[in-house]
Amino acid sequence: MPSHEFIIDAERLWAGDGDFGPLVLIDLDHASVPDQPILLPPCPVIGFGNPSHPLAARLDAVVEPPVGLAMLASQITAHPQAAAVVVDLLRILPEVGDQEGLVVESLAYAVLQGSTDHARWLAGHGETRANPQPGGLVMERESSTLRLKLDRPPGNTIDRTLRDQLHQAFALAALDETITRIVLQAGGRSFCLGADLTEFGTTRDPATAHAIRRQTLPAPQIARCTDRLEVRVQGGCVGAGLEMAAWARRLVATPGAWFQLPELAMGILPGAGGCVALTRRIGRQRTALMVLSGKRISARTALGWGLIDAIVDDLATDDGGADIVG
Secondary structure, eight states: OOOOTTBOOGGGOSTTOOOOOSOEEEETTTOOOOSSOOOOOSSOEEEESOTTSTTGGGSSEEOOTTSOHHHHHHHHHHSHHHHHHHHHHHHHGGGSOHHHHHHHHHHHHHHHHTSHHHHHHHHHTTTOOOOSSOOOEEEEEETTEEEEEEOOTTTTOBOHHHHHHHHHHHHHHHHOTTOOEEEEEESSSOSBOOBOGGGTTSSOOHHHHHHHHHHHOSHHHHTTSGGGEEEEEOSEEETHHHHHHTTOSEEEEOTTOEEEOOGGGGTSOOTTTHHHHHHHHHHHHHHHHHHHHOOOEEHHHHHHHTSSSEEOSOGGGOOSOOOOOO
């Protein structure tokens, strides 16, 4: 059993005991099952050890490879406000619909936009180099198939222009019942390395930023098209790119693809629909592991977790039923 100041007895997880720090750890190899219904405190409650323990499914996450306990604890204690909001959000999302979940996610993101942790991150990233090339989305219609291709070298980061193009494309697809298949892919070495960091902090008022997200984020429109959406990933699939891809009915990736949600280190959370989409795809506990750790996961791990549906050698030839690479 690891020695850690945040390990507590599971019997303390009840409504009358709220004196906890930024993190609670439960040793599932030795934990008893409380007689009373548990009430999770307003901080991450992480289990380690036996994942089959009756208490395991009720916690915010259970440690499993490739996410280690030390790394997870370090990230949470470095960003306690963001970590607390993340788990509060993830506890709610399984109980609400997709569109309602997106509203709650945006509100949670707005709370953290106004935090001192995020302000500190913004102050330290003022010199981030801008990508001079505006976002580009290539759209092609082939009979009943709509093909969308991210085209913003070098990493297909999503700026306002590309965000607006994606919003418009998926709004069109959501309304057009003759489009029965939507294929989203990207040019270059990576599918998408996330949102354009130079645009972070452009709107500092959280209420105004929430209103803008409600009107312009692609996620509400993508959520209306999930049963028709196929996404093909190569290289890095990070932040907003993964948040978008996770809505797909079928998500495939090359053997060298990797996936990451790095937002906690910025004092925020995935706010482009990812908390909702990943919770639906891999469950709230593995979503919490990805968000709270910021850990990159490989295509093989993503396949095992159900984040992707297949690993394919040639994305271009995927027909919706490609064999998994062994």
